[in-house]
Amino acid sequence: MTSAPPATRRPRRGDRIFRGISIGAGVVILSVLVLVAAFLVFKAIPALDPSAQIESTPDGFLAFVGPLVFGTLFSATLALIFATPLSIGIGLFISHYAPRRIASVLGYVIDLLAAIPSVVFGLWGIQVFAPFIQPVYLWLHDNLGFLPIFEGEVSGTGRTILTVGVVLAIMILPIMSALAREVFLQTPRLHEEAALALGATRWEMIQMAVLPFARSGLLSAAMLGLGRALGETMAVAMVLSPAAAVSFKLLTSENPSTIASTIALDFPEASGLDVNALIAAGLVLFAITMVVNSFARAIVTRQRIKMGEN
Amino acid sequence: MTTVLTRATTLTRGTVIALFISGMAISYFVAAISRGDGEIVPLGIFALGLVVFGMLVIPTSWVVEGRRKAINRTMTGLVFSAFGFALVPLVSLVWTVVTLGLARFDGEFFGSSMRNVVGEGGGALHAIIGTVEITLIAALISIPIGLLTSVYLVEYGRGRFSKWVTTMVDVMTGIPSIVAGLFAFALFSVFFGPGVRMGFAGAVALSVLMIPVVVRSSEEMLRLVPNELREASLALGVPKWLTILRVVIPTAIGGLVTGIMIAIARVIGETAPLLIVAGFTQSMNYNPFSERMMTLPVFVYNSYSSQGTDAQAYIDRAWAGALTLIVIVMVLNLGARIVARVFRPAGNH
Numbered sequence: 001m002t003s004a005p006p007a008t009r010r011p012r013r014g015d016r017i018f019r020g021i022s023i024g025a026g027v028v029i030l031s032v033l034v035l036v037a038a039f040l041v042f043k044a045i046p047a048l049d050p051s052a053q054i055e056s057t058p059d060g061f062l063a064f065v066g067p068l069v070f071g072t073l074f075s076a077t078l079a080l081i082f083a084t085p086l087s088i089g090i091g092l093f094i095s096h097y098a099p100r101r102i103a104s105v106l107g108y109v110i111d112l113l114a115a116i117p118s119v120v121f122g123l124w125g126i127q128v129f130a131p132f133i134q135p136v137y138l139w140l141h142d143n144l145g146f147l148p149i150f151e152g153e154v155s156g157t158g159r160t161i162l163t164v165g166v167v168l169a170i171m172i173l174p175i176m177s178a179l180a181r182e183v184f185l186q187t188p189r190l191h192e193e194a195a196l197a198l199g200a201t202r203w204e205m206i207q208m209a210v211l212p213f214a215r216s217g218l219l220s221a222a223m224l225g226l227g228r229a230l231g232e233t234m235a236v237a238m239v240l241s242p243a244a245a246v247s248f249k250l251l252t253s254e255n256p257s258t259i260a261s262t263i264a265l266d267f268p269e270a271s272g273l274d275v276n277a278l279i280a281a282g283l284v285l286f287a288i289t290m291v292v293n294s295f296a297r298a299i300v301t302r303q304r305i306k307m308g309e310n
Numbered sequence: 311m312t313t314v315l316t317r318a319t320t321l322t323r324g325t326v327i328a329l330f331i332s333g334m335a336i337s338y339f340v341a342a343i344s345r346g347d348g349e350i351v352p353l354g355i356f357a358l359g360l361v362v363f364g365m366l367v368i369p370t371s372w373v374v375e376g377r378r379k380a381i382n383r384t385m386t387g388l389v390f391s392a393f394g395f396a397l398v399p400l401v402s403l404v405w406t407v408v409t410l411g412l413a414r415f416d417g418e419f420f421g422s423s424m425r426n427v428v429g430e431g432g433g434a435l436h437a438i439i440g441t442v443e444i445t446l447i448a449a450l451i452s453i454p455i456g457l458l459t460s461v462y463l464v465e466y467g468r469g470r471f472s473k474w475v476t477t478m479v480d481v482m483t484g485i486p487s488i489v490a491g492l493f494a495f496a497l498f499s500v501f502f503g504p505g506v507r508m509g510f511a512g513a514v515a516l517s518v519l520m521i522p523v524v525v526r527s528s529e530e531m532l533r534l535v536p537n538e539l540r541e542a543s544l545a546l547g548v549p550k551w552l553t554i555l556r557v558v559i560p561t562a563i564g565g566l567v568t569g570i571m572i573a574i575a576r577v578i579g580e581t582a583p584l585l586i587v588a589g590f591t592q593s594m595n596y597n598p599f600s601e602r603m604m605t606l607p608v609f610v611y612n613s614y615s616s617q618g619t620d621a622q623a624y625i626d627r628a629w630a631g632a633l634t635l636i637v638i639v640m641v642l643n644l645g646a647r648i649v650a651r652v653f654r655p656a657g658n659h
Contacts, residue, residue: 018551019466025458026467026475029525032518033478036485039496089392097389108647113400115572115639117579119607120632123614124403127410127625170399177396201382231486233582234611260488260582267586275504282492286485293484 037286044280047273065281067244071161071256072285074248075236076229078165083172084222090173091180096206107181114174122238125167126159130239133166134158137251152252159241162250167235172225179224183217184210216303223296227289230260237261259285320375326367333363353398360391404636411633414626419634424592424604430623434631436594437609440509443598444588444605445578447513448520453570455517456524463525464532465554482522490518491583498587509598512588512605516577523576527569531562564653571646575639581607606635 047061090110094103134157141154191209200208242257242265263278270278337359364387372380423436459479463472494515498506535558543553559566589602590612604612613628 012549014551015549018554022458022462022466023471025455026462026471028455029459029475029482029521030478032521033482035497036489036493036518039493039500040489043492043496043499086392086396089389090396092389093393097386112640112643115575115579115643116403117581117607117632117635117639119579119581119610120407120636121403123610123628123632124406126614128402128406129399170396170403173396173400201378203382203385204378206385227484231484231488233486233488234607238611238614260486263488263492264582264585268589271504279492279496282489286489289484289486289489290481293480297480 040279040283040286043276044283045276047276047280061277061280064277065259065284067246067256068259068262068281069284069288070246071242071244072230072258072260072288074256075161075164075168075240075258076226078162078250079168079172079229080222080226082166082169083176083225084218086169087173087176087180087221087225088218090177091184092206092210094177094181095184096202096210107178110174110178110181114178118171118232118234119238121167121171122235125163125235125239129167130158130163132158133163137162141251149248149250152249152254154251155241155253157241157253159239159255160251160253161240161255164236164240164255165250167239168229168232171232171235172228175228176221176225179221180214180218183214183221186217187213216299220296220299220303223292223299227292227296230289230292231285233260233264237264320379321367321371325370329366329370330363333361333366334359336362407629407632407636410626410629412630414630415633419627419630423594425594427592428618428620430620432623432627434606434609434627434634436591437604437606437631438634439594439596440588440603441578441606443596444509444513444516444584444603445574447510447598448516448577449570449574451513451517452520452524452573456521456573457528457566459521459525460528460532461554461559463529465550465558479522479525482518483526485518487515487519487580488582488586490515491586493518494583494587507587507589507602508600509588509595509603512584512603513598515583515587516580519580519583520573520577523573524570527572528562528566531565531569532558534565535561564650567653568646568650571642571649575642575646578642579607579635579639581611584608585611606631606638610635 094106094110098106134155137154137158137160140150144150187210191213192205195205195209196202236258237260240255240257240261241253242261243254244257244262245254246256247254259281263282266274267278334355337355341355341358364384367387368380368384371383418431419433420438421435422431422433424432424434425436459475463475466472467475491512494511495506497514498508498511502508539557539561540553543557544550548556584605585608588605588608590608591602591604595601595603610628610631613624613631617624
């Protein structure tokens with residue numbers, strides 16, 4: 001016991017070093033993010049100058065990025081419209097309808113599907129899905145052509161914004177259903193049993209106990225899905241035939257393009273100020289996804305606080 | 311009198327099955343009569359049959375069982391069909407990738423590059439080498455940073471700085487992959503000139519995407535380690551850093567490895583950032599620090615987007631590349647599963 005003081009002193013130095021290293025890792029993360037923002041802004045500034053001569057965007061940067069922002073939001077919204085009800089259905093199926101043994105396998109399969117690379121979805125979308133869905137578009141145009149969204153000449157290839165919306169929906173479906181399932185599984189068992197004991201049918205139980213409890217979780221799942229769809233690049237770049245148009249017509253070959261796909265398609269060939277314009281567009285995309293994601297996080301945090309109080 | 315007493319208040323299983331069969335039969339007849347020159351698609355008949363079945367069973371249920379049970383049946387049907395409906399494209403995707411990919415899933419594909427290949431033949435060896443090197447470098451960068459950050463957050467993190475780190479990791483999770491690519495390009499073009507393309511820049515872009523995934527999963531795993539283990543170790547006089555290295559991390563090792571493998575699976579399929587900073591080439595390039603480097607996802611994209619004279623050969627190679635990618639991702643995911651299972655007893659018996 002006489003050697004106690006030196007024995008406690010040495011480990012303290014090890015502690016300090018290890019603590020320093022792990023704090024250093026946190027500092028690295030902070031600085032990476034600052035660097036990302038700083039370098040993007042630095043490279044984007046030349047394109048924002050109104051007097052800059054940008055080859056691909058003679059009318060200035062805003063005229064270039066405006067239609068792309070529209071296309072990005074439009075395609076992601078379409079994807080969300082398709083994916084939200086389906087993912088709620090899948091989540092409910094796995095959490096409350098399927099037999100338990102099948103349910104765990106299905107949950108695993110969905111996790112696997114979330115890992116399929118987007119370039120594979122793109123290849124499938126253009127080779128399999130677009131030709132398959134094109135006759136449906138003809139039918140929609142012939143029978144519902146009086147609706148403004150189905151107006152215009154139907155694309156012969158099926159490479160329209162609607163196809164992109166569906167492919168994006170399929171891509172965000174696994175992650176959204178996984179989140180929905182998780183939220184549904186957290187419903188207090190007693191609430192469910194109380195509803196059933198009062199004689200509710202299964203659907204009434206879900207209406208009374210599960211859905212109100214899951215509402216904010218579903219909202220944040222939808223926001224995260226939206227964030228994914230906004231940033232998705234390859235599937236859009238491969239499937240869409242872009243025209244940088246601002247239109248709500250779903251079936252024509254004059255489609256609004258998205259920020260991410262435009263960057264991917266134009267960047268390999270770009271030079272000079274065009275590169276800066278594309279980087280500036282990337283910065284806009286970064287800002288949009290950040291707003292959407294922080295909104296999703298705010299919902300989750302608020303929910304956590306609310307649940308803590310109960 | 312007995313008929314009144316035994317009147318069914320619920321639909322028997324037999325009734326439902328009978329309605330199902332008649333729904334399918336009606337669907338088949340409708341299809342057989344109304345078809346023009348088109349052929350009958352079994353899946354289409356099945357889908358139409360389900361709709362007809364719904365149209366039969368819901369009114370029947372409404373009359374026999376009442377409104378509430380009819381609604382319940384409707385919603386059950388909708389939930390099941392949402393699941394089935396979502397399964398169709400995913401099954402179709404896996405099916406087409408496997409069947410079309412097998413056409414060129416051969417020795418030449420894995421044994422040669424695309425150098426001097428026009429039309430048939432050629433392979434993706436250069437892309438596979440590129441993918442392996444770039445992903446390895448990205449993993450070498452991301453794993454230490456991610457792991458140490460999660461150690462900091464779980465073991466040391468108190469106060470404002472740790473909140474900052476958590477928030478920043480959240481923000482990083484949301485960075486679109488193409489923005490990560492632009493960042494790597496902006497960073498490297500400052501040092502290497504405006505036309506920079508190299509494998510290492512691609513690895514940096516992938517690290518930006520991979521670090522938050524590693525932090526997230528490791529943090530979760532480290533928090534699962536029971537506090538009693540830490541306290542027991544500290545009470546024995548073991549310094550904190552050794553407690554972390556010898557007790558906390560070994561206890562959580564299965565989960566940590568699983569999380570890292572899943573993170574690798576996530577970034578190995580990334581296309582957009584590599585398209586931007588690693589570029590594409592037809593030749594083998596072993597050196598990640600100079601010149602363009604092909605990767606598997608970019609190979610798939612490029613084979614499709616710039617088809618040569620013999621278009622089918624390029625499309626076949628694209629599908630074979632897609633199949634290879636999916637196999638790699640699945641192997642990584644399954645491996646992660648196995649690791650998690652093997653190491654499970656270490657945590658809680």
